[in-house]
Amino acid sequence: MNTPICDFVNKYCEKDVLRFHMPAHKGKNVLGVEDKDITEISGADSLFEANGIIAESESNASMLFGSHTFYSTEGSSHCIRAMLYMVKMLGCKQIIATRNSHKTFLTALALLDIDVEWLFPSDDSHYLSSNIDTLKLDELLSNQDGVKAVYITTPDYLGNITDVSEISKICRKHNAFLLVDNAHGAYLKFLKKSLHPIDMGADLCCDSAHKTLPVLTGGAYLHVSNDTDARFKQLAKNALSLFGSTSPSYLILQSLDMANAYLSDGYREKLADFIAEVNKAKAALTKNGYTLSGNEDLKIVIKAKDYGYYGTEIAAFLEQNNIICEFADKDFLVLMLSIENGVESLTKLVDVMSKIQKKVKINETVPILEISKRAKSVREAVFSESEVIDIKDSIGRISAQFNIPCPPAVPIVVCGEIISENAVKCFEYYHTETISVIK
Numbered sequence: 271m272n273t274p275i276c277d278f279v280n281k282y283c284e285k286d287v288l289r290f291h292m293p294a295h296k297g298k299n300v301l302g303v304e305d306k307d308i309t310e311i312s313g314a315d316s317l318f319e320a321n322g323i324i325a326e327s328e329s330n331a332s333m334l335f336g337s338h339t340f341y342s343t344e345g346s347s348h349c350i351r352a353m354l355y356m357v358k359m360l361g362c363k364q365i366i367a368t369r370n371s372h373k374t375f376l377t378a379l380a381l382l383d384i385d386v387e388w389l390f391p392s393d394d395s396h397y398l399s400s401n402i403d404t405l406k407l408d409e410l411l412s413n414q415d416g417v418k419a420v421y422i423t424t425p426d427y428l429g430n431i432t433d434v435s436e437i438s439k440i441c442r443k444h445n446a447f448l449l450v451d452n453a454h455g456a457y458l459k460f461l462k463k464s465l466h467p468i469d470m471g472a473d474l475c476c477d478s479a480h481k482t483l484p485v486l487t488g489g490a491y492l493h494v495s496n497d498t499d500a501r502f503k504q505l506a507k508n509a510l511s512l513f514g515s516t517s518p519s520y521l522i523l524q525s526l527d528m529a530n531a532y533l534s535d536g537y538r539e540k541l542a543d544f545i546a547e548v549n550k551a552k553a554a555l556t557k558n559g560y561t562l563s564g565n566e567d568l569k570i571v572i573k574a575k576d577y578g579y580y581g582t583e584i585a586a587f588l589e590q591n592n593i594i595c596e597f598a599d600k601d602f603l604v605l606m607l608s609i610e611n612g613v614e615s616l617t618k619l620v621d622v623m624s625k626i627q628k629k630v631k632i633n634e635t636v637p638i639l640e641i642s643k644r645a646k647s648v649r650e651a652v653f654s655e656s657e658v659i660d661i662k663d664s665i666g667r668i669s670a671q672f673n674i675p676c677p678p679a680v681p682i683v684v685c686g687e688i689i690s691e692n693a694v695k696c697f698e699y700y701h702t703e704t705i706s707v708i709k
């Protein structure tokens with residue numbers, strides 16, 4: 271597969287011209303990458319009005335993903351806002367969303383003044399879980415009027431993948447659009463049998479390419495299904511432009527461009543081989559007494575308390591041994607993998623983790639998050655005057671700003687909701703001491 275953006279920049283560097291244009295480093299290599307960091311000079315195309323090398327590269331990505339694929343250099347966060355704008359433009363005023371939605375989804379609701387109906391998990395699932403109550407979803411969609419849309423997040427932070435095809439069937443039955451936050455799942459396209467949301471019936475989907483593929487931080491895809499309403503394809507660039515910087519990073523664009531060549535050249539086979547090694551590592555950890563969670567190939571998620579530790583304690587031990595995890599809290603240790611980790615690092619990981627002595631299971635249970643009562647819309651709450659108070663004094667007050675630590679950036683209480691005793695218990699469990707509330 272060709273790499274038009276990289277080819278253009280490489281040729282430009284070879285010419286060694288005098289750069290009387292942005293960026294200000296003028297290609298002088300203080301950091302070591304500046305020469306390839308260009309701007310929209312003649313021939314370099316323009317991300318939000320692409321009709322040259324960027325359009326060509328995006329069409330390569332579209333071919334790889336089997337969708338209309340658009341680049342972002344500002345992450346899935348950018349694409350999530352664009353997706354919500356697009357459904358709003360098609361007339362959607364209220365969206366049904368799973369409660370494990372990322373903070374960016376809330377910012378989009380606030381900016382676009384879209385109302386939300388939350389879909390809580392079917393059982394006592396963890397608040398980060400993507401577990402969906404399909405009967406409830408069916409009921410909520412039956413009760414809705416107007417243009418309908420559903421927003422789900424899968425894979426979740428704990429390595430669970432939802433069966434998107436099942437959710438898609440319910441959406442089709444009700445003529446609802448299905449939007450998927452697939453920030454953690456760009457690689458799903460390249461499994462032996464694709465599990466990518468677009469292949470499973472999603473209308474719109476975002477992938478943080480940078481999370482699971484060898485792409486620079488910020489590189490992301492907005493995918494529009496070939497089978498969905500044609501207006502989405504027309505709206506996509508405008509939607510991204512509405513929320514995007516007018517200075518997209520050409521380093522990130524080159525990285526997305528190069529990823530096309532990388533992904534089309536044996537990646538699928540390399541991924542299958544690597545996953546086989548990951549499975550061996552998972553089996554070795556289980557044999558050592560660890561309990562694993564989730565069904566995702568490129569995450570290892572340890573239920574830490576079952577092993578007698580908090581996740582943060584295991585994370586600290588790993589750090590002493592030069593291993594840094596993605597995320598740890600009291601209950602979980604989350605390790606995110608990609609082919610680039612290599613087999614040796616899996617061996618090292620298992621080796622270091624086997625040095626931790628198993629202890630008696632910690633029996634402290636996680637408080638189950640109950641449905642909070644809503645007093646104001648997300649938008650009203652975010653634009654209200656607020657103050658920060660002690661969490662213990664917050665019962666009965668209305669949550670104002672986002673109050674969401676990142677990672678995992680998933681809310682316990684959403685802006686506009688009344689803070690309950692249960693919510694305070696949940697915050698205290700995670701050692702949150704203060705909270706922003708409406709004045």
Ligand SMILES: Cc1ncc(COP(=O)(O)O)c(C=O)c1O
Nearest residue numbers: 344345346347348372451453478
């Ligand atoms: C589930 C989920 N959605 C969206 C995002 C935002 O993605 P990005 O950092 O690429 O903007 C994240 C980031 O961690 C995430 O975990």
